[in-house]
Every structure is written in structure tokens, then in C-alpha cells.
Amino acid sequence: MQVAGVEILWAVVGGSAILLILAIGYVVVLVQSHRRVMQAQQAKLEEVRTSEEKFRGIFDNSLAGIMKFSVDTWAISDANEAIMDLCGCSSLEDLQSCMSKLPRSSLESIHDSVTKYGFIAEYEIRTTRKDGGELWMLFSAKKMENGPSAQAVVVDITKRKQFEEKIKEQRALLDQTQDAIMVVDYDGTVTFWNAGAEMMYGWSRDEMTGRVLEELLYGGARRKDFQEAMEDIHRFKEWNGEHYHTRKDGKEILVESRWRTVAKAFNGKLQILIVNSDITEKKRLESQFIRAQKMESVALLTGGMAHDLQNILAPIAMSIHLLEPKVHDEPGLAILKAVGESAQSGLDLVKNILTYGRGIAGERAAVNVIHVVDQVLSLVERGLPESVHLERKLSGQTPSVLGDVNQLKQVFLNLCVNARDAMPAGGVLTVAIANIDADEGLLEYNPHADRGPYVVTSVADTGTGIREEDVDRIFEPFFTTREQGSGTGLGLSIAQGIVKSHKGFITVQSVVGEGTTFRVYLPALVEPVS
Amino acid sequence: MAIPIFGQIHLASFLIPASAGVTKFRTLNKAMRILAVLCLFACLDVILQVLLSMRNVKNYFISDYYRVIETSFLCAVFYYSVAPKGVRDVLRGLGIIFAVIWGADVIWFNSHDQISSGMAMISRAFVLAMSLIALQATLRDERSNLVERPIFWVAMGAILYSSGTLLLVGLSNQLLALGQSYFVAAWHINWTLLIIANLFYTKGMLCKSQA
Numbered sequence: 001m002q003v004a005g006v007e008i009l010w011a012v013v014g015g016s017a018i019l020l021i022l023a024i025g026y027v028v029v030l031v032q033s034h035r036r037v038m039q040a041q042q043a044k045l046e047e048v049r050t051s052e053e054k055f056r057g058i059f060d061n062s063l064a065g066i067m068k069f070s071v072d073t074w075a076i077s078d079a080n081e082a083i084m085d086l087c088g089c090s091s092l093e094d095l096q097s098c099m100s101k102l103p104r105s106s107l108e109s110i111h112d113s114v115t116k117y118g119f120i121a122e123y124e125i126r127t128t129r130k131d132g133g134e135l136w137m138l139f140s141a142k143k144m145e146n147g148p149s150a151q152a153v154v155v156d157i158t159k160r161k162q163f164e165e166k167i168k169e170q171r172a173l174l175d176q177t178q179d180a181i182m183v184v185d186y187d188g189t190v191t192f193w194n195a196g197a198e199m200m201y202g203w204s205r206d207e208m209t210g211r212v213l214e215e216l217l218y219g220g221a222r223r224k225d226f227q228e229a230m231e232d233i234h235r236f237k238e239w240n241g242e243h244y245h246t247r248k249d250g251k252e253i254l255v256e257s258r259w260r261t262v263a264k265a266f267n268g269k270l271q272i273l274i275v276n277s278d279i280t281e282k283k284r285l286e287s288q289f290i291r292a293q294k295m296e297s298v299a300l301l302t303g304g305m306a307h308d309l310q311n312i313l314a315p316i317a318m319s320i321h322l323l324e325p326k327v328h329d330e331p332g333l334a335i336l337k338a339v340g341e342s343a344q345s346g347l348d349l350v351k352n353i354l355t356y357g358r359g360i361a362g363e364r365a366a367v368n369v370i371h372v373v374d375q376v377l378s379l380v381e382r383g384l385p386e387s388v389h390l391e392r393k394l395s396g397q398t399p400s401v402l403g404d405v406n407q408l409k410q411v412f413l414n415l416c417v418n419a420r421d422a423m424p425a426g427g428v429l430t431v432a433i434a435n436i437d438a439d440e441g442l443l444e445y446n447p448h449a450d451r452g453p454y455v456v457t458s459v460a461d462t463g464t465g466i467r468e469e470d471v472d473r474i475f476e477p478f479f480t481t482r483e484q485g486s487g488t489g490l491g492l493s494i495a496q497g498i499v500k501s502h503k504g505f506i507t508v509q510s511v512v513g514e515g516t517t518f519r520v521y522l523p524a525l526v527e528p529v530s
Numbered sequence: 531m532a533i534p535i536f537g538q539i540h541l542a543s544f545l546i547p548a549s550a551g552v553t554k555f556r557t558l559n560k561a562m563r564i565l566a567v568l569c570l571f572a573c574l575d576v577i578l579q580v581l582l583s584m585r586n587v588k589n590y591f592i593s594d595y596y597r598v599i600e601t602s603f604l605c606a607v608f609y610y611s612v613a614p615k616g617v618r619d620v621l622r623g624l625g626i627i628f629a630v631i632w633g634a635d636v637i638w639f640n641s642h643d644q645i646s647s648g649m650a651m652i653s654r655a656f657v658l659a660m661s662l663i664a665l666q667a668t669l670r671d672e673r674s675n676l677v678e679r680p681i682f683w684v685a686m687g688a689i690l691y692s693s694g695t696l697l698l699v700g701l702s703n704q705l706l707a708l709g710q711s712y713f714v715a716a717w718h719i720n721w722t723l724l725i726i727a728n729l730f731y732t733k734g735m736l737c738k739s740q741a
Contacts, residue, residue, distance in 0.1 A: 006712075008701065008704060008705065008708060008712070009705070009708070009712050009715060009716055012697055012698055012701050012705065012716050012719075013716065013719060015697040016694050016695065016696070016697045016698050016719050017694075019693040019694060019696055019697060020690065020693050020694040020723075022693065023658070023689045023690060023692075023693035023694070024690065026662070026689075027665070027686060027689060030665060030666070030669055031676060033669070034669045034676050035676070037669075038675060038676070
């Protein structure tokens with residue numbers, strides 16, 4: 001019995017021990033397994049922590065402002081020092097207040113873009129710092145994967161914007177000038193084109209930027225001018241001179257051009273700064289002035305020569321009359337007659353030259369130009385071929401002018417005859433009279449004329465027209481486009497001399513193949529003449 | 531019969547978790563508070579048993595009633611210590627099944643004149659099963675170190691005690707039949723494991739992490 005009891009006891013103890021060992025073993029296995037998992041977990045956590053530390057460091061030390069905010073409410077949950085400094089804030093509450101001052105349109109744009117596309121990139125916002133200073137920020141944000149939050153990166157671009165404003169102001173100043181200012185690369189590509197250039201050439205800034213200057217402004221043979229200037233720029237770094245340029249509308253203009261090399265600020269690359277002044281008009285006035293001086297010199301010279309010739313021819317003409325009674329044979333009389341006619345012809349020519357050179361004083365009286373023109377046209381009408389149609393536009397009231405009727409008739413007759421001769425194949429001869437007040441624009445081309453009312457008589461034909469290079473010369477004495485022997489070339493010179501002596505002026509407008517219009521401006525009488 | 535020294539030590543060990551539970555009650559989580567209450571019940575249980583034995587009154591019925599308290603309270607401790615709903619449902623199911631079995635035992639089988647060794651074994655088996663389930667569920671949670679969690683120590687105590695005494699309580703009537711000396715000698719295992727379990731419960735209640 002005792003043995004059996006001991007055995008049972010040992011069985012209980014043994015069995016319990018086995019169960020205990022099994023339980024402990026099971027628990028140990030579980031704990032070990034958990035420890036391994038935990039170690040792996042710990043390693044992972046460590047890795048995450050290190051990574052988090054790294055990114056936290058980037059977040060905290062970034063020079064760009066970084067913040068986390070709710071896209072819907074704009075509640076800021078995290079922000080780094082940089083964005084605090086940028087906005088002049090010291091706490092998240094301050095920053096929240098600063099951000100709430102952003103323009104409503106900006107907030108809506110950011111919200112819409114982030115909600116719709118998940119991000120917004122480099123959005124420029126103007127706002128104020130906490131201390132009231134101006135703040136321009138470049139705002140980029142990306143929606144985070146979980147929840148309505150977004151992470152924003154904000155860069156202070158206030159200085160950049162201020163520079164841009166300054167540049168804009170300077171550009172506006174450049175645009176105020178009448179000169180064309182442009183910057184081109186060494187290959188001729190336009191990088192800057194001011195408003196003056198737009199006005200001068202008709203090409204807009206957008207049209208010109210990126211285009212090659214040579215191709216647009218230097219047509220045909222003019223390209224050589226560009227290349228020569230470029231050679232000088234390469235050698236001497238500057239060039240000054242005059243170039244003919246082609247405008248967008250095809251017209252040519254003469255410009256005074258000043259080229260200088262300049263270096264780009266950011267990469268030192270050389271460019272050419274070109275300043276062009278349109279001197280087309282200036283040159284035209286200069287040539288007009290020179291021509292007027294030339295005409296005066298010619299008038300002076302021919303006047304002197306004509307006077308001398310008159311002195312030579314007058315005795316010959318008078319001697320003919322004295323010799324005639326003494327010569328009885330027919331051949332002698334014929335010779336005398338021929339000499340007399342030649343001498344008289346020479347004297348007439350001299351008289352015309354003197355008229356051109358000195359002008360003819362004549363008898364000045366109040367003249368109704370309509371009557372004068374009407375009389376002239378009655379005379380001209382008879383000599384017109386059937387192919388030429390005369391059109392009168394003489395109706396209306398015109399003031400009188402102070403002048404010599406005969407001289408004025410000579411002027412109008414000369415112009416009408418010229419018009420007729422310009423229409424060998426027929427056409428329309430239009431004569432019109434009008435009243436105008438001479439303005440600055442008109443007087444600019446006729447510096448000797450006075451301001452005030454004028455009676456303008458225009459004689460227009462639809463004939464062959466006058467070539468551009470001849471237009472400037474038609475008032476020169478002895479200049480004629482007719483065949484040799486069919487004209488003296490003094491008609492228009494004398495007409496101009498007469499009109500000038502009446503304190504008026506003549507203008508001409510001609511297009512080859514379309515016709516020519518002469519306008520005679522005579523100062524109108526404003527006070528009754530006794 | 532005089533209580534052996536080791537038995538007295540074992541009795542004293544009940545005061546450790548009870549006092550720890552009372553003093554730290556405010557800082558304990560729900561599960562540990564239930565454990566603290568259980569420890570107080572355990573104290574009452576042993577005090578009653580000692581008092582009755584000193585008066586030569588059979589005290590087996592106290593153990594029978596305490597058994598259902600212990601098992602259901604431990605079930606509640608584990609229930610509130612684990613998060614997964616499925617595990618909780620299993621624990622609740624085990625608790626209900628045990629209560630039904632215990633009820634049936636009390637009504638139809640238990641005579642209270644001897645140790646209900648069958649019910650004791652069943653309760654140990656249920657506690658063991660619940661402890662292992664709770665521990666397994668706890669292991670899946672990798673948020674913190676296992677030894678820092680109260681449930682680990684409670685489950686460990688319950689596992690050691692239940693597995694070590696499973697056979698002992700099952701054969702307790704046979705041991706008693708062999709003689710008092712055999713029973714006492716074998717019962718040292720129970721005392722030892724109870725002391726260990728009490729210490730583990732105490733450790734569980736003293737854990738800093740009560741989340």
C-alpha cells in the first residue's frame with residue numbers, strides 16, 4: 001500500500017512536472033518567437049526612426065518653407081522654421097493668421113488645383129508679412145495620400161519680384177523713347193525689341209523675338225550692309241553708321257544706327273545692343289534744303305549770265321533795224337532777218353531766265369483765281385485732243401489773292417499744257433480750286449511760306465507720271481524729260497519763280513503710270529485791297 | 531492538523547497580489563482591476579478555508595464555489611486584455627460553457643463532501659486554454675515588448691499554475707485516500723505554483739504599461 005502510494009505520488013509529481021515543462025516550453029517558444037518578431041520590428045522601427053530623423057532634419061533645416069495644411073480648411077498642422085521666418089511669424093497660430101490673409105482668389109486657385117489635380121506648382125502669391133512688409137511667395141503643394149492634407153513648399157521670391165518690377169519699369173522707360181532699341185545675339189537673333197522698334201518697323205516684339213534681324217530688316221542687296229557691320233562689331237566691338245531697313249509694310253527707311261557689344265549678366269555671353277533712329281525725314285529735308293540752295297545758286301548764276309547775254313544780244317537786235325535800210329539785196333535781207341529773229345529769240349530766252357532768277361514784280365492786284373483759271377481753261381480746252389477730257393471743279397467761293405493776272409495765267413497755262421503732254425494716250429485733266437489753312441505739316445516742307453489761308457489750285461492728270469528720281473529735279477531750270485529740242489526746260493522753273501514771287505509754293509505728287517497732281521498754293525487775301 | 535511552513539508561506543503569498551491590487555487599483559486598467567478583485571476573493575477564500583479547517587469543518591465547498599469565481603474572473607481578465615473581437619468571442623464562449631458545466635456539476639454531481647476533482651481539472655483545463663488563447667493573441671500584437679505587458683504575466687501565472695496542478699487536482703481524492711502525508715507532500719506542488727502564480731499576478735499589476 002505504501003509502495004503504491006509512493007508510486008502514485010511520483011506519478012502525480014512526474015505528470016505535473018511534465019505538464020509544467022510542456023507549458024513552460026510552449027511559452028518559451030512563444031516568447032522567443034515574439035522576441036524575434038519584436039527584434040525585427042525594433043529594427044524596422046529604428047530604420048523608420050532614423051529615416052524620420054533624417055527627413056525631420058531636412059524639414060527643419062530646409063531653406064525653403066515647408067508646411068502641412070488641410071486643403072479644405074487651410075488649418076496648418078506643421079511648419080518649419082524657414083516658413084516662420086519667411087512670414088515673420090513665431091508660432092503656428094501666427095502663421096495661420098498670416099496665411100489667412102492670402103488673397104481669396106489665390107486660396108481658391110490652390111484649393112481647386114490641389115483637389116482636382118493633386119498638386120499645384122510654382123504659383124506666385126503676393127501677400128504681407130506679419131510686420132506688414134511685402135511678401136511674394138512661390139507656392140507649390142502636393143496632396144498627401146491619406147486624408148485631406150497637403151504638403152506645401154514655399155519659397156520667398158520677393159527680391160526677385162522687386163527686380164522684375166525694376167526691370168519692367170526700365171523696360172517701360174526704354175519703350176518711351178522714339179528710337180528703336182534692340183538686342184541681338186552674335187548670330188543676329190533678336191532677344192529684345194522695344195516699343196520704339198515696334199513703331200519704327202511695324203514688327204511686334206513677339207514677332208521679332210527669336211527671329212534673325214538680317215532676314216527681316218535687310219532685304220536683298222542690303223544684307224551686305226548687315227554683314228559689314230557685323231564684321232566691324234567682331235573687330236572693334238562697336239559700329240556707327242546709316243543703313244536702309246525694310247519695314248513690315250515693305251517701305252524702306254533710312255536709320256542712323258549705333259551698335260555696341262554688351263555682355264549678358266548671368267553668363268557673360270556677348271550680345272549686340274543696337275539703337276536706331278529713323279532719319280528718313282531728316283535726310284529728305286536736308287536734301288530739300290540742299291536742292292533749294294542749289295536752285296538759288298543756279299538762279300543767281302543764270303541770272304548773271306542772262307544779264308550779260310542780254311547786254312550782248314540787245315545791240316545785235318537793235319543793229320538789225322539800223323542795217324536793214326542799207327542792205328538791198330534779197331539774200332542779205334534774209335540773213336539780216338534770220339540774225340534778227342535769232343537775236344530776238346535769244347532775248348526772249350534771256351527774259352525767261354531773268355524771270356526765273358529774279359522773279360517778276362508785275363502789277364499786284366486782287367485777283368479772283370477762279371476767273372483766271374476759267375480763262376486759262378477756255379484757252380486750253382481748244383487745244384486739247386479728243387482723247388483728253390477736261391474736268392473743272394471750280395464751283396464755290398474763294399477769297400481773292402494778291403497777284404498779277406498775266407503771270408498767274410502763265411503758271412496755270414504751263415501746268416495744263418504739261419498735263420496734256422503727259423497724256424499722249426488720253427486721259428482726264430482735272431482742275432480744281434479749294435481753300436485751306438496751311439498747317440504745320442504743310443509748312444514743314446515749305447519753310448518760306450507763311451501760315452494762314454491759301455487758295456489751292458490743283459492740276460491733275462492721269463498720264464504717265466514722273467519717276468521718283470525725277471520729281472526732285474523738275475523745277476530745276478533746263479531740266480526736261482521731253483525729247484531734245486521740244487522744250488527749254490524752263491516752264492516749271494518759271495512757274496515756280498512766279499508762284500514764289502506771289503509768296504506761294506507749288507507741290508507735286510506723282511505715281512508712275514497713274515498720273516501727276518500739281519498744287520499751286522497762293523496766300524488768300526484776308527483784308528480788302530485798295 | 532497544523533499547517534506546514536510552506537503552506538503558511540503559500541497562504542501569505544495571497545496577500546501580495548491583493549495588497550498590490552488595492553494600492554495600485556486607481557492606476558490599473560480594467561482587466562487588472564478585475565484581477566485585483568479576484569486576488570481579494572482569493573484572500574477571502576484561503577482565510578475562510580483556514581478558519582473552517584481550524585474548526586474541523588470540511589471546506590471543500592468553498593473551493594467549489596471559488597472555482598467558478600476564479601475561472602470566470604480570469605476569463606474576464608483575459609477578455610478585456612485582448613483586442614481581437616474573434617478571440618474575445620472565443621473567451622466569452624469558454625466562460626459561458628464553463629459556467630454551464632459548473633452549474634450542472636453543482637446541481638447534479640457535486641456532493642461537497644469530497645474534493646470535486648473532476649470539476650477542478652475542468653476548471654484548470656479551461657483556465658489553461660483561456661491563458662494560451664490570450665497569450666497567443668497578445669503575441670500577435672507587436673506594438674510593445676511582451677514582458678512589459680500585464681497580460682503576459684497573468685497568462686504566464688495562470689498557465690504555470692493550471693498546467694502544473696492539472697494532474698494534482700485530478701488525483702487529489704486518490705492522494706487523500708492514500709494518506710494525509712502523501713497528500714501534503716504532493717500538495718507542495720500546488721503551493722509552489724500558487725506562490726509563483728501570485729507573484730506573477732503581482733508583477734502583472736505592477737507593470738507600468740496598463741494600456
